[in-house]
Amino acid sequence: MDLQLLKPDAGHDGPMYLQLYRRYRNAIAQGQLAPGDRVPSVRSLASALNLARGTVELAYQMLTSEGYFVARGAAGTIVSPRITGLPGAGEPKAAREAPPAMPSRDTAPGDILPFQLGLPALDAFPRKTWARLTGRCLRTLDTAAMLYPHPAGYEPLRRAIATYLGVSRGISCSHEQVFVTGGYRGALDLVCRTLLQPGDLGWYEDPGYVHARHHLLNAGMRLAPIPVDDEGMNVAVGLRVAADARFAVVTPTHQSPTGVALSLPRRLELLEWAKARGAWIIEDDYDSEFRYHGRPLPALKSLDAGGRVLYTGTFSKVLFPGLRLAYLVAPSALVERLNLALNHVPGPGSILPQAMVAEFMEQGHFARHLRKMRTLYATRRGYLVDALERVMGDRLYVQPQAGGIHVLAYLPQEHGDRALAAAAAAAGLAVGALSDWYMHNAERGGLLMGFANFVSAGWTDDATMRLQVVLERSRSSTRATS
Ligand SMILES: Cc1ncc(COP(=O)(O)O)c(C=O)c1O
Known part of the structure; x- marks a missing residue:
């Protein structure tokens, strides 16, 4: 040239x-x-x-x-x-005017698709430190750790989690209240097997975390969809439509997927209801660690004078999901009952990953990693929000949210988000459809987009332009058929 x-x-x-x-x-x-x-x-x-x-x-x-x-x-x-061909770099206008050509799908690092939800920044995981700790754990594991493990998890990890929650989430608990589980679904499983019965009714946020919803339905629970607004789950509606429910599942820090926080008055109302009715609250605190402005409200569990909250956290977002490690913090009155039930559930599996996470936490790597990730995610979120504003303009409305590792962008009413997500998937873009997270019909379509693995503004722009091409094509075909 x-x-x-x-x-x-x-x-x-x-x-x-x-x-x-x-x-x-x-x-x-x-x-x-x-x-x-x-x-x-x-x-x-x-x-x-x-x-x-x-x-x-x-x-x-x-x-x-x-x-x-x-x-x-x-x-x-x-x-x-x-x-094999990229969109007109940096010129969204050109992409809009020209007949849209589908660019390459080879622009994502490794096996991660652009916009993939639920993943932390895997490029920033401190692999060297992890590898060093793995070697150390393998060399120093004593005989006691090679016997059948305690089904509630490796004790040093349970202690490290209890300390961490005390400092970071205002939860005062002993390690005996901490049950290490195989992912969040392991924690739900333990609750379903010990405290609930098939057929029990529970409040479930609408929209709400789709995988846990299926898991609970599969375990025989009945779910009452409770609408979410800009103060989180609408507790008054719950009281009106299903006051006799046995449990409620909430994501109070960053509602999944809208990102709003459950307001303090609603937290208090929810706790009051659970105490009065003897119901259980399952608090899913899946990504409270990542917040970019303001301080999160303390965990619901820290206000739980009545002993009704079962708090859950996961290592999927703060370390990596392949670990399959999460935890449940139970009120002390339930510890014995849960311990008895543990003999009949699969538990958290091998000691080794648990020993590594314990070591990672005890040596201060965990706190360092979280500090680093907060800054990194603020930058990467900025890449995506900037790119969406520049490339999409008013065709998407980005829901402001203070934390988390995904962005929710609403579509204009006429767009079907499921069809759009399917078209994006065919183009190698892993956006989620908001409608899938609803039990009722969604009032408004939206796209859910992970940003943690956008390693540069350039990658993000490319992926966003590819998404814009998908949007443009779907608009043209909608216009053609209407
Ligand atoms: C709302 C919500 N809760 C919990 C989890 C954690 O699930 P797990 O521990 O099974 O990875 C996730 C993971 O994406 C999530 O989005």
Whole structure:
């Protein structure tokens, strides 16, 4: 290609390295540079365009780290052979006006699809520390830890969790109240087997966490959908339609999936109802660790004078979901009953992962990791919200929320979010449809988008533009059929 087309304008359109970076991306998107094409060396491009070498180097570094370029050492740098066509980089308008072409799906790191929900930032997991602790755990595991484990979990981990919850969530509990489980569903299973009976009725947030809903229905529970508004689950509706329920499942810190917090008056009403009726509250505190402004309200459990709250947390969002480790904190009056029941449930499995997490927490790595992730997620959330605003404009409305690792964006009424999510899935984009999280018909369609694995603004822009193409196509086909 003509190298002069890459030349940035001094004093125009941002820093020179960013202009160069964008021009390369555009050239690749428009086919002026093909996968496998060799690009000039830093030195020769700097001299051809009369730029400082550092400027070209910076742009090349960005293009390489984002997967557009592949550096092959002495053999030079080429356009990545994995790229098979990207949307007009940086120009959402062009994508809107041109007939939409489907860009490559090779732009996500590893096996993670863009927008995938429920995953923490796996690139930022401290693998070296983890590997060192694994070796240490294997070398130092004593004979006691090799016997049949306590079904409530490895004691040092239970102690570490109790300490952590005291400091971070205002929950005062002993390690004996902590039951380590195989994921959140393991905790639900324990509750269903010990405190509930098939046919029992429970309040369930509408919309609410879809997987736990199916799990509870599968365990024979009946669920009363309780609407969620901007103060969280509407407790007054629960009292009106199902005051005699045996349990309620809530996500008070960041309602799943809307992200709103359960207001203090509603928390108190809910606790009052549970105490008066002898009902159980299952508090799912799945991602309270990630909050970007303001402080979270203390956990419901910390206000539980009546001993009705079963608190659950998970390591899926703060470490990684492949661990399959979560925990339940029970009121002390229930400890004996749960311990008896534990002999009949699968429990948290092998001691080893539990020993590693315990060590990770005890040595301060956990607290450090969380601090680092809070900053990282604020940045990555910013990438996505910026990209959505720039690329989608008023075609999506991003619900403001103070925390969590996903964004909820509402669609204009006429759009079917399920069809859109299915079309996006066909294009390799893992957005979720808000309607799937409803038991009743959704009032408004929306898309749920994970942002934790958007490693750069460039990746995020590309994925968002690909989503915009899907939206555009679905609008055109809706217009054509109406
Ligand atoms: C609302 C909610 N609760 C709980 C969990 C944790 O589930 P698990 O521990 O099974 O990974 C998740 C995970 O995505 C979630 O979104």
